[in-house]
């Protein structure tokens with residue numbers, strides 16, 4: 145998975161990658177060559193007193209050092225560029241894939257993991273990529289080249305490698321092997337801390353209201369201590385790792401000096417060769433250490449790459465039609481009017497045993513208001529979500545002007561709808577920016593008009609910056625009712641064919657609710673309005689009221705018809721809802 149991801153996303157940067165590999169090769173070879181030149185200076189220059197040789201070789205060494213430094217800088221630069229570009233491209237694709245997801249896929253993954261995958265997991269792979277760019281080229285060359293050069297300097301002394309290398313390999317391998325579980329656990333501990341923190345920040349008011357601060361602090365402490373323990377475990381091993389490696393390296397140097405001194409005394413080796421040998425030994429040991437670390441890090445990155453690929457490979461369940469029906473084909477070729485028809489619609493959430501909606505059939509017409517009322521959990525929001533295709537039906541069809549919503553392109557379908565969700569959501573920015581979300585070229589006059597209709601003009605006018613007043617993330621700087629009215633204004637600015645209001649009026653007081661509906665009526669005269677409501681007062685004038693109970697339509701008609709025991713449309717459920725909110729005299 146890691147390789148596939150890297151191949152796919154590094155392809156545009158292959159020139160930079162090849163160039164950086166060549167530069168790495170150059171600098172590693174230069175690195176390998178320098179100790180040998182140093183040995184030559186000592187043996188042929190210093191020992192023999194040949195000043196000219198020292199100068200010439202010294203200048204050559206300087207040249208090679210400069211070349212090596214240049215190549216190293218170039219390689220690091222190109223590597224960093226390719227790796228960061230890789231990260232940017234993967235994040236971009238993850239984001240645009242998630243944008244295509246329906247509520248089904250988002251629910252299946254969960255928002256937190258989608259965020260972690262786009263940020264943390266990409267970072268993990270990117271880091272390993274940078275390491276690979278250097279170590280993958282450097283380590284094998286340093287290892288093979290180091291052994292080759294060491295043999296060139298002295299074959300007998302090279303036998304020491306047979307002892308030193310396996311010892312280092314085993315020690316570093318063991319340490320890393322014990323560290324990996326800590327690293328894995330660390331990720332999930334960080335996830336837990338994030339989870340607790342997110343919940344507490346979002347639910348801060350509830351925590352305060354129920355005086356649960358102490359309990360919440362304990363919860364956070366537990367998660368925090370778990371992370372501390374894990375980090376400490378990894379830290380202890382890490383603290384051991386460096387001294388251990390240094391000890392092995394120093395002991396090896398001592399061994400080389402010990403045996404080398406004997407060989408020099410016996411006239412079998414020169415001093416320069418001994419210094420070069422020590423340098424090559426260090427190269428070899430470094431290469432072994434880096435390769436071991438690399439081998440241990442790859443599985444972690446592979447896990448991250450797998451998680452990224454899982455998102456990238458997920459196809460949305462509300463797929464775009466291959467051959468979308470043009471808007472002009474709606475209403476039998478007359479163009480969009482906004483007639484919404486549910487035809488024997490059944491819907492069940494993924495993984496749920498029973499459907500939430502059962503065989504719903506109704507038509508909502510332009511110029512009419514269709515209201516949906518029912519107890520909580522009856523399926524009202526679910527029903528509304530099927531029109532903009534947040535989910536697709538599991539049985540039956542949802543039609544707009546006689547065309548199945550699944551046959552329209554999502555852009556076309558969206559252009560017909562003005563949705564006001566149950567939880568009004570605003571984006572950070574300004575009020576004007578939010579209102580123009582569905583119609584970027586709307587004039588200021590249009591924005592004020594929409595605000596007037598949704599009874600939001602007064603409070604926006606009262607803000608010092610007016611339309612340019614800042615909006616906090618999610619709309620946090622406004623009250624629930626203000627947010628709701630701004631969200632409605634956003635839909636009104638768009639002048640859609642179909643308005644979908646999901647319980648948008650319940651955050652308003654009775655008087656504002658009534659004024660808003662009165663102001664909205666002329667604007668929606670040509671449009672289809674579907675309103676989900678809890679309050680009977682909000683919908684008593686609706687042209688058609690659908691009473692929903694456990695996902696079935698158990699009553700349909702106008703307010704008076706549904707209450708009239710003599711009328712065929714009479715609904716006992718509706719009467720129960722009405723009497724729970726007002727006396728029958730008030731309702732009449």
Ligand SMILES: Nc1ncnc2c1ncn2[C@@H]1O[C@H](COP(=O)(O)OP(=O)(O)OP(=O)(O)O)[C@@H](O)[C@H]1O
Nearest residue numbers: 251493496500518519520521522523524525526527
């Ligand atoms: N994402 C989901 N996954 C699984 N089940 C869900 C999901 N959303 C809602 N449900 C279930 O579907 C049923 C209908 O929910 P829905 O939100 O449509 O009800 P509602 O009538 O709008 O309620 P309310 O008036 O409280 O908003 C409920 O039983 C709920 O538990």
